[in-house]
Amino acid sequence: MSSLIELRGVSKVYEGNEGRAALDDVSLAVEAGELTAIMGPSGSGKSTLLNLVAGLDRPTKGQVTVDGVDVATLSEARLARFRCERFGFVFQFFNLLPNLTVLDNVLLPAELLGTRGREAATKARDLLAQLGIADREREHPGRLSGGERQRVAIARALINRPAVILADEPTGALDSRSGDRVMDLIERLNQGGQTIVLVTHDAKVAGRYAGRIVSLRDGHIEDDARLTSGSGAASDLFRVGSSGAER
Amino acid sequence: MSLRFGILGVLAEEPLHGYEVRHRLESMLGGAWEVNVGQVYLTLQKLERDGLIEPVGARGDRRKLAYRLTAAGRGELDRWLDEPEVEPQPLREGIYLKLLLSGRLGNGNLGALLARQRRAQLQRLHDLGDLERRARREQREDLALLVRGAVHHTEADIKWIDECAGGLGFLERRNRGGET
Numbered sequence: 001m002s003s004l005i006e007l008r009g010v011s012k013v014y015e016g017n018e019g020r021a022a023l024d025d026v027s028l029a030v031e032a033g034e035l036t037a038i039m040g041p042s043g044s045g046k047s048t049l050l051n052l053v054a055g056l057d058r059p060t061k062g063q064v065t066v067d068g069v070d071v072a073t074l075s076e077a078r079l080a081r082f083r084c085e086r087f088g089f090v091f092q093f094f095n096l097l098p099n100l101t102v103l104d105n106v107l108l109p110a111e112l113l114g115t116r117g118r119e120a121a122t123k124a125r126d127l128l129a130q131l132g133i134a135d136r137e138r139e140h141p142g143r144l145s146g147g148e149r150q151r152v153a154i155a156r157a158l159i160n161r162p163a164v165i166l167a168d169e170p171t172g173a174l175d176s177r178s179g180d181r182v183m184d185l186i187e188r189l190n191q192g193g194q195t196i197v198l199v200t201h202d203a204k205v206a207g208r209y210a211g212r213i214v215s216l217r218d219g220h221i222e223d224d225a226r227l228t229s230g231s232g233a234a235s236d237l238f239r240v241g242s243s244g245a246e247r
Numbered sequence: 248m249s250l251r252f253g254i255l256g257v258l259a260e261e262p263l264h265g266y267e268v269r270h271r272l273e274s275m276l277g278g279a280w281e282v283n284v285g286q287v288y289l290t291l292q293k294l295e296r297d298g299l300i301e302p303v304g305a306r307g308d309r310r311k312l313a314y315r316l317t318a319a320g321r322g323e324l325d326r327w328l329d330e331p332e333v334e335p336q337p338l339r340e341g342i343y344l345k346l347l348l349s350g351r352l353g354n355g356n357l358g359a360l361l362a363r364q365r366r367a368q369l370q371r372l373h374d375l376g377d378l379e380r381r382a383r384r385e386q387r388e389d390l391a392l393l394v395r396g397a398v399h400h401t402e403a404d405i406k407w408i409d410e411c412a413g414g415l416g417f418l419e420r421r422n423r424g425g426e427t
Contacts, residue, residue, distance in 0.1 A: 041413075203368075203369065203372060203401075203402050203406075204398055204402050206372075207368075207369045207370075207372025207373050207375075207401075207405075208373060208375070208376030208379075215362075222358075222362060223362040223366055225369055228370070229373065229377060230377065
């Protein structure tokens with residue numbers, strides 16, 4: 001069976017970049033249900049990778065398949081619909097429409113697929129309730145805190161029941177406590193079976209939450225690490241402090 | 248942790264015997280590490296010798312002998328509490344030595360060495376995350392803060408490894424003897 005997301009020998013060269021590849025012969029498979037973090041310094045190819053997976057960009061070489069569909073074979077119109085059905089997006093700066101209410105922001109991707117109406121509204125309200133912001137549905141985003149805005153964005157990302165959530169630095173604009181709460185939510189979604197690809201430069205976020213960390217450098221995969229839970233006893237993590245007895 | 252001041256600290260709350268001291272310290276630290284009971288008794292003896300604690304009641308079975316702080320002990324504890332902790336900065340000399348040697352010995356792939364090291368540190372962040380979650384579940388905000396300290400140190404280690412990876416060309420030239 002093929003993986004949910006698969007990149008085979010993918011390269012991307014942008015025009016005017018002296019022929020240098022932003023992504024150079026990258027192969028990667030993401031299985032359903034994984035929480036995969038993509039890490040790397042700026043310019044390492046993280047955003048290029050995300051854009052290629054989401055079909056926002058097309059590879060110069062190689063193949064990107066999502067759910068068995070070769071993204072490059074889709075027309076622009078079909079690709080837009082495919083994107084809307086399969087992916088939910090969470091961005092660093094939320095990207096909510098300021099003149100729409102919270103509820104209408106969440107409903108937007110459903111409307112793009114033509115599934116407006118009572119059913120979608122019920123689903124949107126369910127999601128807002130799950131994310132603890134049911135009482136904010138009539139507010140405009142400008143009146144919400146950063147953490148609340150990101151939760152609205154997560155509800156919006158989930159409205160079409162996407163196969164994959166693509167989260168690009170979702171805690172980048174939040175203080176650490178709000179960031180932790182947003183990541184706790186993302187982790188809970190993953191525990192419920194949601195596949196998540198998380199792009200972050202923050203090792204703390206990746207290390208704590210992801211089960212797999214793909215590190216990029218200069219357009220290549222430098223490391224692909226699977227982390228295990230429950231392996232670290234406290235006594236292995238801290239050196240037993242005993243100084244003082246000898247004094 | 249300095250066991251000496253840890254003991255002075257818990258005895259400042261109330262007189263305790265050795266076993267209780269150990270138990271109090273361990274529960275204070277939330278099981279983050281074990282306190283060796285033998286070291287506790289040894290330290291109690293030294294603190295008594297230095298006049299910083301004194302036995303309460305008659306001296307009989309040493310396991311049941313409770314101690315309390317003396318005025319000098321209280322002064323020593325207060326002085327220590329007021330002092331900033333400026334310990335020697337731990338350097339990652341182990342991995343640095345590996346980087347230098349594995350290149351010189353000609354059997355090293357420095358990039359792979361750093362990637363392995365980085366992976367170990369990411370796993371550590373994962374483990375620390377588990378520990379922090381457990382602390383918060385048990386409403387041990389104090390212990391969660393202790394773990395956060397370890398999280399930040401580990402993050403710094405990863406940043407350093409990334410900088411080493413960025414400077415690999417230099418390290419490799421140096422190892423080949425091209426630069427000294």
